[in-house]
Amino acid sequence: MRIALTGASGLVGRWIHRVAVQAGHEVATLPGWRLGDIPDLGGCDALVHAAFQHVPGRYRGGEGEDAQGFIRANLDGSLLLFRAARDRGVGRVVFLSSRAVHDGHPQGMALPDGLSPAPTSLYGQVKAEAEAALAAMAAPDFRAASLRPTGVYGPGLPQKWAGLIGDFLRGTTPPPRVATELHGADLARAVLLVLEDAAMAGSYNASDLVLDRRVLLAEVSRLTGCTTPLPARADAAALRRPICARLQALGWQPGGMALLRRDLPAILDDLQP
Numbered sequence: 244m245r246i247a248l249t250g251a252s253g254l255v256g257r258w259i260h261r262v263a264v265q266a267g268h269e270v271a272t273l274p275g276w277r278l279g280d281i282p283d284l285g286g287c288d289a290l291v292h293a294a295f296q297h298v299p300g301r302y303r304g305g306e307g308e309d310a311q312g313f314i315r316a317n318l319d320g321s322l323l324l325f326r327a328a329r330d331r332g333v334g335r336v337v338f339l340s341s342r343a344v345h346d347g348h349p350q351g352m353a354l355p356d357g358l359s360p361a362p363t364s365l366y367g368q369v370k371a372e373a374e375a376a377l378a379a380m381a382a383p384d385f386r387a388a389s390l391r392p393t394g395v396y397g398p399g400l401p402q403k404w405a406g407l408i409g410d411f412l413r414g415t416t417p418p419p420r421v422a423t424e425l426h427g428a429d430l431a432r433a434v435l436l437v438l439e440d441a442a443m444a445g446s447y448n449a450s451d452l453v454l455d456r457r458v459l460l461a462e463v464s465r466l467t468g469c470t471t472p473l474p475a476r477a478d479a480a481a482l483r484r485p486i487c488a489r490l491q492a493l494g495w496q497p498g499g500m501a502l503l504r505r506d507l508p509a510i511l512d513d514l515q516p
Contacts, residue, residue: 244438245269247287247333249276249324250294254401255339255392258427259291259434266435278320281327289335289438290328292321300406303343303364310365321373329385337437340374340389342423342450342485343367350481356448356489374446386443390433393450393485397427398509404459405514411460411471419477423485424452426506429497436493448485451497455479462507 246263250256251272263270276282278296296316297305306313321338328336345354347361360371374389381387396403407417433449457476463469487495498505 244288245271245286246438247271247273247282247284247290247328249273249278249282249290249292250339253293253295254403255395255427255430256293257399258395258397258431259293262428262431263291263435268435278316279323280320281323284328284331284333287328287331287333289337290324290333291337291339291434291438292324293339295339296320297366300401302341303346303366306365313365314369318369318372322376325373325377325380325387329380329382332384334384335386335438335443336377336388337434338373338377338387338389339434340370340391340446341367342391342393342448342483344371344374344391345483345485348483350483352483354448354483354485356486357445378445381444388437388440388443389446390430390437391446391448391485392430392433393423393425395427395430396424396503396510398506398513399427400513402510402513404510407456408460408463408511409514411463412467412469414471416472417456417460417474419456419474421453421455421477421479421482423450423482424454424503425450426498426502429495429502433490433495436490436495440493447489448487449490450485450487451499452503453479453482453484454503459503462504463511466508466511 251260273282298307344360344362344367346363362368362371377387457473
């Protein structure tokens with residue numbers, strides 16, 4: 244399959260590129276393309292849209308001081324891209340959305356696939372509106388789906404835990420927190436499964452670990468000998484937990500804590516000066 248991929252050098256896109264190539268797909272990374280441009284998608288069987296314009300290191304709140312520019316790039320630019328794919332005969336499109344579309348649902352709620360969005364941030368709102376617009380374009384010869392991943396981690400730069408782990412190694416104990424996390428390679432495999440799903444449509448959740456900072460930093464301490472006190476264990480009762488039934492039905496099995504422990508040494512190596 245020839246796959247056009249936006250955001251191929253980003254936190255998420257780099258994993259999709261690597262895993263897709265390893266699986267034998269041809270990946271077009273659209274050099275020089277930016278959100279708002281119309282790319283050349285000739286000869287592409289599928290499009291995976293992982294590009295997103297935001298303030299570095301921030302997704303919620305990623306608009307900074309320019310909300311209109313954020314909407315223009317990420318919503319208007321995405322819709323232009325989706326229409327270009329449809330008009331050029333690209334048969335399948337996967338949009339990388341976010342679990343942030345669910346921030347307004349009650350605390351402690353399980354989040355099934357296909358749950359209607361309830362965003363509370365401009366980030367979540369833009370993702371939800373792009374999802375809806377893409378779904379409205381779907382047709383028998385234009386299959387469209389959105390993937391709603393949780394926080395993505397893994398070796399390489401940029402690295403989501405760089406600040407947290409760096410501060411901890413320098414002696415700062417962070418406040419307690421628990422969150423849902425997903426290895427980038429597992430997310431990439433989910434993307435390929437969705438592209439190959441005969442029933443591809445709607446939205447798919449993608450999440451793996453419920454990870455307490457205390458557990459993560461205890462592993463960091465074990466590997467480095469760091470003596471900074473660990474944070475207290477966080478209360479996970481209020482966490483909204485995505486249910487990934489659609490991906491699991493396709494055979495998706497994320498790596499859990501075993502994968503985190505395997506790759507944490509490489510993550511730490513990436514954070515060395």
